[in-house]
Amino acid sequence: MAEDLPDEFDVVVIGTGMPESILAAAFARIGQSVLHIDRNGYYSGQWASFSLKAIEEWVKESQAPEEVYISEVKTDGEQVMLHLKDNSYHKYKLQFHISDPEPELEEKKEGVKNIADGSQEKDSNKIDLDQDPGDNVEKEKEKLELEPESTDFNQAQTSPENLKDVDETNESNENNVESGTQNSLEDKPPEPTPNVDNAASDVKDTKPTTDKPSSPLWTESKLRKEWRKFNLDLSPKLLYCGGSMVELLITSDIAKYCEFKTVSRMLTLMDGKLKKVPCSRADVFSSKDVSMIEKRMMMKFLTFCVDFEKHEEDYKEFMEKPYKEYLEHQKLSKNVIHFIQHAISMTSDSTPTPEGLKKTQKFLHSLGRYGNTAFLWPLYGSGEMPQSFCRMCAVFGGVYCLRTPAASLVVNSDNVCTGVVMTTGKQIKCKRLVMENSYAPDSYIDSVSNRLVNRGILVTDRSIMAADDPHQLSLLRIPDSSDEEHPTTLLELPAASMMCPTGLYVVHLTKEANNESQSPEESLQSVVTKLFKDSDIDSTSEDGSRQIVWSLYFQQKINVGGQSSSAPSNVILVPGPGPEIDIDHAVTIARKIFEEVMPGEDFLPRPPNPEDIIYVDEEETQVTQDSEKTEFSETFQGSGDDSSQTTQPDSIDNDHADQSSETKATNGSGKSDVPSNSSDIQNSAEEISESIEKCVIEEKMEPATS
Structure with a gap:
């Protein structure tokens, strides 16, 4: 090549x-x-x-x-x-945390089909309530080759993707799945076309059963069989809804190549418990984790951050001081400081005040542009x-x-x-x-600019925080008491983000490292222990922990x-x-x-609309230009000194115009390259115009090629 x-x-x-x-x-x-x-x-x-x-x-x-x-x-x-x-990459550790059951035990289990045959366990009387019933419908629809709708900037939609209608020939298959879902609900009428949005609300009043499944839901062979449905990022990145990337995608018209989903859940870890961060005005006043006094002081401070540049006198003394000290100076409560520092601005204890205010402002400017969120996630990674x-x-x-x-x-x-x-x-x-x-x-x-980043990719069988809607994307920033300058960022992605099969979650862990002595797994172990092995984190789980089915740790050296x-x-x-x-x-x-x-050049301007582009043959264009030039030359040659004749081409003497045009348009052999009179010129121009129009129509009728 x-x-x-x-x-x-x-x-x-x-x-x-x-x-x-x-x-x-x-x-x-x-x-x-x-x-x-x-x-x-x-x-x-x-x-x-x-x-x-x-x-x-x-x-x-x-x-x-x-x-x-x-x-x-x-x-x-x-x-x-x-x-x-x-x-750039070092210290890899890839591991499957599950294994295939022994063949003898597998044969004794009733109602469980061999995964190698490509079949799944079906039991209309038993539903895993940790998983949304809509997921069972979604699995069946994936077999029918249905695709979820997705978000793009042209439509500015950020609601979760709805499943498309099932073909009439497959309605019987869908009804079988719905009947299994219906048996787990109390007095719920059957729904003809369930979707992802309302499926979560159907089970919010049900109680989880204590019966454990007779066999593990995921095995290594089943996980490997679903390998195409995974999209695992080496460096997962979000987009601020009001950030420079979103603006560039819109102005350059590159947004048409992308699809997005909102990060609808901002979490934080307080007192050993996961809590949802109140971001918008509605969230602040509806939150049960913030008192009424704290709600008022939080709203007052966030309102100030929206246009803090206009009030420089309020933070002038803290220009060289940490943002945390400025928050404490504002007499904010401990809870409010935690929410603002670790969830909204995502700053460390040493972040300067101006930088902290700018990050808070950027978050607030992004909030509400595409729903009640400040971040977007690109589908498929x-x-x-x-x-x-x-x-x-x-x-x-x-x-x-x-x-x-x-x-x-x-x-x-x-x-x-x-x-x-x-x-x-x-x-x-x-x-x-x-x-x-x-x-x-x-x-x-x-070499002075080199930085080390420890990364972990986990595949789990349930979310870090149970919710009515299992399709929410979650963002969590966890401070490290032993390394306050480098907190751990956690991003949890469900199947709706097109990152993994239904029923699984992809969790990305990112933490900047101080030195190369500590392995990535050791650096991130404290967070993994808190969220996936500590029974006090989530009391809604059967055993208080999420099972990790697959993991990869590695270290990345970055020149910044x-x-x-x-x-x-x-x-x-x-x-x-x-x-x-x-x-x-x-x-x-x-x-x-x-x-x-490239000084003076536009940076990725919007390209022209293909429908507005007219493709013209160069030879036809040259003939058109010559015809126009000859017609004007006739006008000026035949006008004499009478200026009124210049603006009235119809009054030109045809005989004189013919002589003038022949004089200007003859080539070396004495032959004329253009028509001999104005009527012929007009007819020729009309023919060229029709030819160009026909060329444009044929161009539009040609199928687009990628």
Whole structure:
């Protein structure tokens, strides 16, 4: 594939992560020729989302040693070798916490079918009440190949996805599922078309049974069989509803490539209990965890934060002091300070006051834009976001090649990069090069900027906090008493987020590390113990704990933007994903770089509507222009000194006009290239107009190709 590429591009982009994909789209949008390559066989790089099988393969490939490439290509400058493998990840630990039952015991169990046959246990008299009855309907509808509706910016809808209607030929199957659900309810009439939204309300008054299932719901073989339904993020990121990423998606019209779901539940851990954080005015006054006095002081402070810049005198003395001290100075209660610091602003004890106020303001500005939430989650994972910008780049002529490693850069004596050399030996020249940090040689990286992030991905069989609606996405930030500067961020994603099969949850844990001595599992163990093994956390569970069925821990080394002075002047390094929960930082980096290298150019403006574009043949356009030029020349030639004739073309003497037009339109052979009189000119123009109109109609009738 690399051998078929052109020999020169304006910009070569190495890596398909978030910042570099935004830049690739921005360069292509203004007419630059862009080559976008990646050494991996998948998009998004360190921002990628994997299926269960793919993430196991990723772990194996990441632990393999890096290959050494020896170039035999002769170039005009020095060759600087690049990394052919991402060395940012370390200390992996992947584990299945469940196993398959023994064959002898499996044969003795009645009513349970072998998972290998692809069947499921069906019992109309027994329903797992920890799971919403709507999930049983949803499972049956998945067999019927139904797809849930999803949120997009064009419709500005953020309610949970409703299931589409079932075909009449499959109504009997759905009725069987509904009958099983009906038997577990008290005096509930059957519903013809249940949906996700109202299914949770059907069981809120039922009491959980103490009967335990006769066999584990999930086994390793069943989990592996559902591997396609998993989308596990290496770096999960949310979008502030009022953040820069949402604004960019709207203004650039890239929102049409994305689907989102709201993060409807903000949680916090107080006194060993999980509690829902009151964010909006309605939440504050309806919360039972906040007293009436606390409600008033909380609303007063949040109202101040909305436009705190106008009241600088109120926080001027705390410009260099921590945000927590400023909250205490406002005489807020302990509960209110906890909600604001750890849930709304998500700040640490050392965060400066101006930064804390800005984060609080950003949260409040995002609240209510797409429902009673401040965050959006991209369906199918954060890895979909870079791909959306790659699509925009491809629309405007960008060339994409996966599994195409760049072996080296070609740098001349002026320390300017003139091109790249592929592992196939193909040399491509470029004027500018954008590269993700993990590709760059060590000499180009400022080691002072390195940060360590411990990440954990858990698959559990129930939510961390029981609720009527099992489809809620939850966000939780947990302070660490032993490391107050680096709290743990927890993001729980149900099946409605398109991250896992129905009945399971994906839990992402993220914590910045102080040093490399502690393993990721040890760093996150205290949170896992509190939420998944401590019986005092959730009294609604049978045994007070959630079962972890699968887990992966790993550590990531991140360069957050340091580029050494030894790097060529036209090489741009962009960082990977950091520990922050939102994605706006990538937009800030990409916009800053683009404005520096392309001053005066628009950053990802909205593309024209395809229906408004008229495609015209160049030869027909030239004929039209010549015809118009001849007609005007006749007008001026025949007008003489009478100015009134200039504005009245009908009064021109035809004989004189014919002579004038023939004089101006004759070529070297004396033959005229245009019609000989004005009536012929008009007829010719009408024919051209009809031809152009016909061309446009045929263009619109052609089917769209992706």
